Each structure stands twice: as C-alpha cells, then as structure tokens.
Amino acid sequence: MREQRFGALAKANEVRSARAHLKRDLAAGRIDLVEVLSNPPVCAQTAMVRDLLLSVGKVGPARVNRAFAQCRIADTKTVGGLSDRQRAALIRLLPL
Helix, strand or coil: CHHHHHHHHHHHHHHHHHHHHHHHHHHHCCCCHHHHHHCCCHHHHCCEHHHHHHCCCCCCHHHHHHHHHHHCCCCCCECCCCCHHHHHHHHHHCCC
8 A cells, every 4th residue: 555655656746747847848949839739748638738838938827818718728627638629729829
C-alpha cells in the first residue's frame, strides 16, 4: 500500500514537472500552441486550457475570456476534455 502511494506521488510529480517544462517552452516560443492543442502530449491532457493559453506571450486573461466565450469553452476545461468542435474553434482563433 505504501509503495503504491509513493509510486502515485512520483508519477504525479513527473506529470507536473513535464507540464511546467511544456509551459516554459510555450512561453519561450520553442513549441507552438496549435501543435499542443492538436496533438497534446500526455502531460497536457490534464492541464487546464486556460493555464496553457496564459503561458503564451501576449495572451492575457481578457483574450482568454473572449476566446472561451466565442468557442463556448468552460473555464475549468482540460486539454483532454476539449471536444473536437471546441479544439477546432480554438485553433482557428489562434493567435488570439
């Protein structure tokens, strides 16, 4: 039981670390947001769409709110939880 718990904690830390690295790459422009949304890596599946958008340069809360309203995306939506329609609408809006 204890090993199982530590294993789960280690895996969660790996995912958080990979997600932080992804957000740094997005902020630096080393990776394209369209690519992440189109074919999300495992670490991005559970990431909030809002957090990923806000990590991109020149994208602030007002732009994200406008995009979410236009694409009918909930504030708490994860990348993995986006429908095909929502994903396509958001990609069409990029760059915001």
